[in-house]
Ligand SMILES: C[C@@]1(CC(=O)O)C2=NC(=C\c3[nH]c(c(CCC(=O)O)c3CC(=O)O)Cc3[nH]c(c(CC(=O)O)c3CCC(=O)O)/C=C3\N/C(=C\2)[C@@H](CCC(=O)O)[C@]3(C)CC(=O)O)/[C@H]1CCC(=O)O
């Protein structure tokens with residue numbers, strides 16, 4: 088199977104059709120209602136919860152056996168009946184209309200799949216096994232639930248609310264990144280965790296007010312040398328250096344597997360073999376060349 092393209096869809100107010108009204112349809116419906124979709128569930132028989140949601144007007148119930156007319160105006164379709172042949176027919180009808188369709192009993196037939204979700208809105212972590220191991224995706228999700236602080240949602244919202252102000256207070260790219268490092272690691276998260284959003288916002292504003300007075304730090308050159316060929320062998324410290332670097336200066340031997348772990352916006356410089364031979368002046372040369380491009384430079388070298 089070719090790779091699935093991950094995306095986050097805005098379904099607010101958009102009609103989505105679910106064919107089938109069993110346990111799986113109920114799970115998909117819950118997630119879709121959470122995202123504001125206008126859900127229509129077509130099935131002669133609904134679970135008790137789906138019946139209750141229909142009675143409350145939270146979804147439209149099409150109380151009859153499936154027919155193609157149901158696909159009219161749908162943006163997405165989920166085929167969730169216990170009838171494999173019927174699910175395949177729903178998919179064919181969706182294809183004919185270029186509507187993306189999820190077939191709950193056939194990953195290969197699906198034109199989209201539903202991932203397991205860690206919800207820290209507006210932050211969402213989605214996990215997909217491409218249909219190979221859905222239960223593994225769920226188990227991984229459960230482990231991540233414990234790993235990610237529930238306050239991260241509030242932190243992401245706060246960062247979003249002040250994004251323009253942060254850009255104004257820290258026009259320089261490096262200063263902005265240092266501000267975000269402070270925001271993500273510092274007292275704001277602790278205050279959000281303690282259930283004090285107003286205090287967290289005051290702390291953020293106070294730091295923003297003082298941001299203009301901050302003097303930019305000196306250049307820093309970090310050496311990741313020797314760098315392991317296998318990215319799995321990088322130490323946590325080396326990973327952190329990679330992620331802090333504004334500029335990556337590297338030997339030709341350093342592979343993409345390692346470089347791709349750095350920040351996507353980091354500048355990259357390939358080191359000449361000649362430059363490498365003269366370690367005495369290498370540091371000064373690199374820092375001179377990288378001046379103005381950012382503050383943190385990682386020199387990554389792999390033994391030949
Ligand atoms: C992640 C999650 C999202 C969601 O549905 O919300 C999801 N399945 C979840 C749970 C779950 N799935 C299954 C059980 C019962 C275990 C058991 O008893 O057997 C449970 C319940 C549980 O584990 O608790 C079995 C199962 N699933 C599929 C088949 C058909 C097949 O493979 O042929 C069968 C075999 C049926 C059978 O043999 O009868 C197919 C799909 N399931 C997918 C997603 C898509 C691939 C995602 C991926 O691979 O990444 C895909 C392709 C289509 C789709 O539905 O989009 C959700 C976890 C939510 C959470 O986080 O809690």
Ligand SMILES: NC(=O)c1ccc[n+]([C@@H]2O[C@H](COP(=O)([O-])OP(=O)(O)OC[C@H]3O[C@@H](n4cnc5c(N)ncnc54)[C@H](O)[C@@H]3O)[C@@H](O)[C@H]2O)c1
Pocket residue numbers: 106107108109110111112129130131132133134151152153167168169170173190191192221
């Ligand atoms: N994707 C997943 O995560 C996942 C997980 C477990 C099972 N499954 C698969 O999903 C299928 C559905 O599971 P379930 O537990 O929801 O089944 P279920 O038996 O609880 O529900 C089946 C539903 O399909 C409806 N239906 C049957 N014929 C219909 C028709 N002609 N028109 C409209 N609706 C019709 C029934 O009324 C019922 O509401 C199972 O067959 C299983 O293979 C998928």
